Amino acid sequence: MTGLESPVALLEAWRGVTVPLREEMRAYETWFAEEGIAASADVDRQGTPGLRMHDRFGRPEDRVLYGPVYRRMLERGYATGIVARAVDEQALLPGYQLGYVTSFFDPGLYCPYTVSLGTVLALYKYGTPALVQRFLPALTRRDAGVWQGATWMTEAGGGSDLGHQVRTTARCEGDRWYLTGDKYFCSNVDAELAVVAARPSGAASGVRGLALFLVPRWREDGGLNYRIVRLKDKIATRSVPTGEVRFADSEAWLLGREETGIYQIMEVLNASRVANSIGAVALIQRALAEASSFARGREVFGRPLAQQPLFRRQFAEWQEELRGGFALAWEAADQLEQVWRQEPPYSAAYHRFRLLAHLAKFRTAEQAVAAAQWAMEAHGGAGVLYEYPPERLLREAMILGIWEGTPHRQILDGVEVMARNRAHEALFAHLGEPEGADALRARIEVLLAASADEREAGAEALFRELASWVGGVLTRLRLPRGESGTQ
Ligand SMILES: Cc1cc2nc3c(=O)[nH]c(=O)nc-3n(C[C@H](O)[C@H](O)[C@H](O)COP(=O)(O)OP(=O)(O)OC[C@H]3O[C@@H](n4cnc5c(N)ncnc54)[C@H](O)[C@@H]3O)c2cc1C
CATH class of the missing domain: 1.10.540 (Butyryl-Coa Dehydrogenase, subunit A; domain 1)
Structure with a gap:
């Protein structure tokens, strides 16, 4: 092994x-x-x-x-x-x-x-x-004096529909802005700087009226620039404190332009969705490592669990899942590396990256929960005990699907970038039009031609299949054959 x-x-x-x-x-x-x-x-x-x-x-x-x-x-x-x-x-x-x-x-x-x-x-x-x-x-310091950052968009009314639910306002005086409002999920809550979504006074409604601001923890006069109202008691991710924050005329600077704020917010989210995908794959690897280590030591019916045919089969399938998730997540990262300097209006390569990022975030978060659950089952009763890793892995995995945008958001935003920017065409071309592309393309076109409601209602199964198919294609294209490194 x-x-x-x-x-x-x-x-x-x-x-x-x-x-x-x-x-x-x-x-x-x-x-x-x-x-x-x-x-x-x-x-x-x-x-x-x-x-x-x-x-x-x-x-x-x-x-x-x-x-x-x-x-x-x-x-x-x-x-x-x-x-x-x-x-x-x-x-x-x-x-x-x-x-x-x-x-x-x-x-x-x-x-x-x-x-x-x-x-x-x-x-x-x-x-x-x-x-x-x-x-x-x-x-960008590497020592104890480093300042941390944070990215706060979500408010109590909901994180998926930022266009309607961001109530934090921003008013301008000279070159300085002042924010007032509440943010409901603020990870890394005691960071020295945060980037925050808010609506400038007089701005349009919906997402087009949102702008991105840089907000320091301390005011120029040295006082606190906003209050941390409470810390959230979470099932996991306890290695980052998540809190609620209240801004009251808090000093801020506008980043970029008011009119392009939503694109800048999406850029922040895109980078963290790639991180989420990569983190999810690492969690899958860890879950398989834990399951494998237990199975080699645990004797059942006269031989190690790891040698039982059913377990061996499941483990082989999970290794294939890991390869698919790994290939997908790292392709998203590789593509982001190519496009992260771009600003709106974006190129076709940027839209292709966006589709990949949605597919990767959606698929790897789902895989991470299933892998952690399987590792727990493989441990039998020991899997649910606080003192062994699978119990925590499952708790940690549950959050990967939700933050940085829920599975619904990944599906619907992924469909949107296909409808508006034809990102699936760019992706199929990038992959070399492999076998299966034409059949998927035809089904995507049927979906895109449907009414808005039918499109949303029917998107999930096709999006899941597309994610799995792209992962499989990338595994064949990018990962070494035959020598998986996990035998
Ligand atoms: C531990 C943790 C840390 C977090 N840290 C941060 C942070 O630092 N910064 C930040 O900005 N946010 C943060 N979040 C918030 C996170 O991004 C939101 O929880 C997430 O975007 C979902 O928003 P919501 O919880 O308000 O759910 P809602 O948006 O109210 O959604 C509720 C449900 O409705 C579904 N839904 C929404 N729209 C549709 C639709 N059109 N069709 C079908 N279903 C739909 C959603 O998928 C979800 O299942 C954090 C969340 C957690 C759990």
Whole structure:
């Protein structure tokens, strides 16, 4: 058995990793195996940290009260350059590869790095030179002084329908903006900077009237710029604090232009959907590694579970699923690497990437839940016990489908990019028009020709099939044959 126990080994076997990064990744993996995994279990077990809203003199403070190991664990990731490399190397793939390692050990911990990356990209692309100079150096540090980012869009009325549910307003005075409103799901809630969706006064209704703002945690006068109202008690992802935030005339800067705000918001989401897909695949690998390790040690009916024909068959099928998810998620990352510098109006390659990102987010999140559940079943009763990994893996997997846009959103947005931008045509061409493309194309055209309601109601089965088919095609095109690295 080689490969499954090590995220770096699998990446090396299936994609290859360039030399300086490989050493960094191996060291990071070794740290996790020796120290980080215990710290991560500790953080999960401690549950939601406390929130101290005032210091002992009664001054507003909003400090998240982490246990002693959390910051050390968090800083270890920043030290690898998981966020900084995007700017230092002008490349997103190194950070995604480090994210794969992170998520193998702790899927929730990948969130702070992902939302920090989203903040960095939005600032880097759309901030004025003065803003970039002021904030980017702190966000791209690799030591304990690093500033973190956050991406806050969702409000209490709902996250899927941002156009109607974002009630946070923004008013302008000179070159400065002031935000007022509540955000309901704010991960990395004590980050030093956040990118926030809000509606400028007088802007159009719907998504077209939304703009993206950079909001620092502290005002220019040193006071808190907004309040953390509470922390959420979640089933998992306890390695990132998620809270509710209240803005009241909070100082902000506009990123980019008001008219293109929704595109900038979508760019932030696209980068994190790719991260979500990569994190989901790492979780699938981990689930299979845990199932395999248990099955080799557990004796049933006179031989190890791993040698029972039914188990062997299931395991082989799961390895194929892993290959499909891996190929799909990394294709989305590779495509993003090609297009992330683009601004609206986007090219056909950008729309093709968007379709891939929706397919990957949808499929890998679904696979992650099923894989974690299978790993739990494979462990029998031990699978549901708090003290062994499958129980946590299943809890972590459940969140991957919901944040960064639910499965419904991935399906409907995926259908939209096919209808508006013919992204499926670009994808089929990119894949070399493989066998099966014509049949799928014909069914997609029937779907797109249907009424809006029929199209939405009928989209799921076809979208699922498309995701699975694209994963299969990419497995054949991109992954080494015969030598899976997981036998
Ligand atoms: C742990 C955690 C951390 C989070 N962190 C952040 C964060 O940092 N920043 C942030 O902005 N958000 C964050 N979120 C919010 C997340 O993005 C939203 O929960 C998600 O987008 C769904 O929004 P909602 O919960 O309001 O559900 P709703 O939008 O109300 O949706 C409810 C249900 O309706 C379905 N639905 C919606 N529209 C349709 C349709 N047209 N057809 C069929 N079904 C539909 C949805 O798929 C869902 O199943 C976080 C969520 C969680 C769980």
